Amino acid sequence: MNDISDSTAEMTNxxxxxxxxxxxxxxxxxxxxxxxxxxxxxLLFIGLLFNRIFVNILPGQLGVxxxxxxxxxxxxxxxxxxxxxxxxxxxxxxxxxxxxxxNTEFTVLSKNGLLISIKASVRFMPDPYQLPFLQKEVxxxxxxxxxxxxxxxxxxxxxxxxxxxxxxxxxxSILRNITQDSLGELRERHIILDELMITELLLPPTVAAAIxxxxxxxxxxxxxxxxxxxxxxxxxxxKLEADGxxxxxxxxxxxxxxxxxxxxxxxxxxxxxxSPNSKIVVIGNKDGLPLILNIEDxxxxxxxxxxxxxxxxxxxxxxxxxx
Numbered sequence: 001m002n003d004i005s006d007s008t009a010e011m012t013n014x015x016x017x018x019x020x021x022x023x024x025x026x027x028x029x030x031x032x033x034x035x036x037x038x039x040x041x042x043l044l045f046i047g048l049l050f051n052r053i054f055v056n057i058l059p060g061q062l063g064v065x066x067x068x069x070x071x072x073x074x075x076x077x078x079x080x081x082x083x084x085x086x087x088x089x090x091x092x093x094x095x096x097x098x099x100x101x102x103n104t105e106f107t108v109l110s111k112n113g114l115l116i117s118i119k120a121s122v123r124f125m126p127d128p129y130q131l132p133f134l135q136k137e138v139x140x141x142x143x144x145x146x147x148x149x150x151x152x153x154x155x156x157x158x159x160x161x162x163x164x165x166x167x168x169x170x171x172x173s174i175l176r177n178i179t180q181d182s183l184g185e186l187r188e189r190h191i192i193l194d195e196l197m198i199t200e201l202l203l204p205p206t207v208a209a210a211i212x213x214x215x216x217x218x219x220x221x222x223x224x225x226x227x228x229x230x231x232x233x234x235x236x237x238x239k240l241e242a243d244g245x246x247x248x249x250x251x252x253x254x255x256x257x258x259x260x261x262x263x264x265x266x267x268x269x270x271x272x273x274x275s276p277n278s279k280i281v282v283i284g285n286k287d288g289l290p291l292i293l294n295i296e297d298x299x300x301x302x303x304x305x306x307x308x309x310x311x312x313x314x315x316x317x318x319x320x321x322x323x
Contacts, residue, residue, distance in 0.1 A: 052088040057081050062128060063092040064135040075132045093135055099125050099194060104148050108159045110167065116159065119200035122151050122193070130190035138189060146189045151196065154181045164203050165214070171201075 046053070057063050063079035066072060068089045079092055086092060101123045108116045124147055126134055138146055158178050159167060167174060179196045186193045 049088040052091070053085060055084045055086055055092045055094075057084065057092070057094055060096065060098040061094050062097050062131055063094045064132050066091045066093060066135075073132055073136045075136070078128070078131050093140055095126050095131060095134075095140065097125060097128055099123060100143070102143060102148060103199075104152060106152050106156075108156050110159060111161060111163050114164055114204060116164070116167070117200070117202040118155060118159075118198060120151060120155060121195075121197045121199050122147060123195040124186065124191055124193050127187075127190045127192050134190040142189070142191065147186065147191060150185050150189065151182050154178055154185065155198070157181075167201065167203075168215070171198075 055063070057079060059081055061081065063084070065074040065077065065079060065086070067074065068091070084092065101121060103119065103121050105117070105119050108118055110116055126142070134142060155178055158174060158181065162170070162174065175196075175198060178198075179193075182196055183193045
């Protein structure tokens, strides 16, 4: 009896397992297609929204979150570099935080209504601490909406209060005024201005030529004034030199006695006698000083003859020193 009951239980268990298998097999055949379709749709959904779910913020960038269903721009947090997984219905706006440079060309009206062509270069970056406010008030297109128009507006306002000739003469102060005004106005828009340069400033050709000619004449006038000043200083120098010479001569004349002159003449004669050159020294003129004649040997007879013809030197002593 026990063997019969065991076999009966075994058969019952086997039949139940087969029934369960047939049930799940039937149910799987019935649900297989919907599950497959759902899986495909899910994968397509993830593939289409991959970039909205997985957001990469690259080096030198920051992000600001915008919630579609709960408050819009998040003002309390800024997203740093790296991978961020977010709700696909939300969005992260990414901003370049490195220093950027833009060039702009436009025209300006001067104070007297002349057109001036301007080329300017602007270097700037968003304020990282005010980035949510920049996102909320201006947006990612802040360069075209704020930076370039604001700089152009400041340059037009500042240059519009000057005449062309004044612009040429005071470019340094004008650029400082433009930079200071632009710095303040961009700071109010949550942008940091690093540098502003006017790379080219072109006036109408006739006006530029007239201004250049005027500046050239001014430089010539300054050169003339400098030359006059130099000549006056030279005159003063020569006056001082003449006064010095006169005072020197007066001091010399005070000590220029006949005895002193004779003494100096004797010294000169002695120094001359030491020279190896041929010479004639005549002593005994009316002042008592030696008369020195430097002549060549070939001319001595002629000079001697001339002296004999004119006047005999009975009171003179003639010496000849030969090497």
